[in-house]
């Protein structure tokens with residue numbers, strides 16, 4: 198450890214002196230200026246593992262790979278990156294520590310942003326790197342993620358303390374306090390949080406403790422200083438007053454999480470903030486913290502535009518075990534695929550922590566398979582008692598090459614009656630594809646809950662139920678997030694669409710799910726469309742899932758794989774599959790999870806019912822009458838040379 202008092206003759210700052218260092222002209226290690234000179238570790242890994250710095254744990258390979266890749270330490274010239282990422286890294290999951298160490302030794306890592314082997318300078322070639330500023334980690338419980346992130350946070354704090362005149366470099370006032378925050382869900386055991394782990398390392402780290410002691414000594418030796426003027430710490434905070442850097446432990450309920458100039462933020466067990474006694478939701482905590490980084494991010498962005506990459510960016514770590522399929526951490530994982538600034542990892546407990554094998558968890562998997570899958574395999578279910586236990590079957594049924602046969606757009610319009618103005622939204626069918634030889638069925642759900650209107654159409658191909666397409670029209674509610682004026686769905690538009698379709702293609706049956714659709718049903722019947730009303734039962738859902746398991750259902754592909762279809766508008770096929778994954782089966786009823794929807798997937802289930810089990814919807818006398826009519830139609834049509842209609846399988850019984 199080489200911390201000493203300030204010497205005025207040293208001119209090179211840690212970032213300016215580095216190229217000279219490499220050439221051997223300057224024989225000193227990079228140090229910060231300031232009252233206490235701090236030695237900067239060669240890189241985050243050495244900081245974490247080396248005795249004189251943090252003196253943290255020797256990282257298992259999967260954890261080492263996270264630090265290596267988040268900080269982008271591999272020299273692109275001296276390593277076969279493709280081979281490391283696609284071959285070695287996967288092989289090292291579960292490998293013994295000796296084998297892993299051999300591979301680690303073969304990898305050439307930057308020291309002070311310079312390759313010790315070839316001299317490649319990272320900061321001179323910034324465009325070859327992602328320069329990540331956000332880390333998303335979803336890992337099973339007891340995977341050691343909190344310890345890892347505590348170590349990485351310590352490495353960042355060490356790096357920040359080593360930057361000379363950080364505030365001035367960022368274009369801030371010299372005395373501006375810069376904050377770092379660790380935020381845990383309220384009610385978590387303090388010792389279990391990332392801050393708890395960080396503090397444990399901090400209080401025992403040679404590097405931090407020597408710095409602390411040097412500051413405290415200075416306060417005593419320098420008669421111009423008062424006690425606590427350079428350094429002040431409490432159980433939940435550390436204030437490096439000399440550097441104007443404050444580290445705080447907060448909870449999701451703390452009033453002060455909306456800071457202004459933060460340079461790093463760690464969110465601990467993000468997904469848990471939607472449960473328990475957290476007053477803020479996970480989404481809110483994430484948004485507020487991300488906002489608190491904006492001032493510094495904007496400064497860093499300005500510097501980078503002028504080619505300066507040596508000043509550390511504002512960074513955020515979000516770590517969690519998942520709770521549900523669509524909880525905040527799982528959504529961030531998906532978002533990270535589209536953002537080159539987000540570094541993400543998703544690992545099971547045994548993949549991340551070789552000290553726990555899957556066999557060790559066999560009991561838990563046997564007694565509570567769903568819970569163990571969520572907690573250790575980091576593979577959360579869509580709801581509490583999901584109807585679809587194996588969600589892989591959904592993907593098998595998606596026709597990856599086929600889009601919905603409907604093209605629609607949303608039309609906004611007003612109706613003014615005297616002093617009243619009514620604002621509406623309606624779907625407009627701009628195009629649709631169909632086959633002449635097919636007979637279609639339609640199921641409609643004029644949603645009770647959200648008053649959105651959903652419709653799906655399908656037909657049979659041999660014994661396979663093909664869902665051709667879907668239409669959704671959602672109202673715009675009061676107090677919507679985008680601040681749009683509210684609009685109701687204009688329901689007559691839906692019967693218009695159905696009649697437009699019936700003029701061109703052959704609609705065999707149509708069904709409604711809700712009691713309040715009588716008027717629409719009568720109107721359609723008058724237009725010679727065989728429309729019926731029958732609520733969907735649990736059995737209808739079970740038969741639908743059985744057909745899926747037998748690979749006898751085909752869905753059109755999602756409009757977008759990444760956007761949340763419950764927020765984005767006009768993505769009915771993505772919404773149906775999103776809802777399907779989350780349907781909850783309590784053994785009596787199949788329904789959406791609390792706060793969710795099921796109106797689009799209901800239409801798919803309704804189409805399946807009409808095609809394979811019309812007797813569930815239509816009474817036997819009605820059905821027989823209908824069959825007779827069809828036979829007559831069929832023979833008539835044959836005579837006039839038209840295509841023979843395919844008969845749905847259920848009707849042949």
Ligand SMILES: [Zn+2]
Pocket residue numbers: 272273274275305312313314315316317
């Ligand atoms: Zn190199």
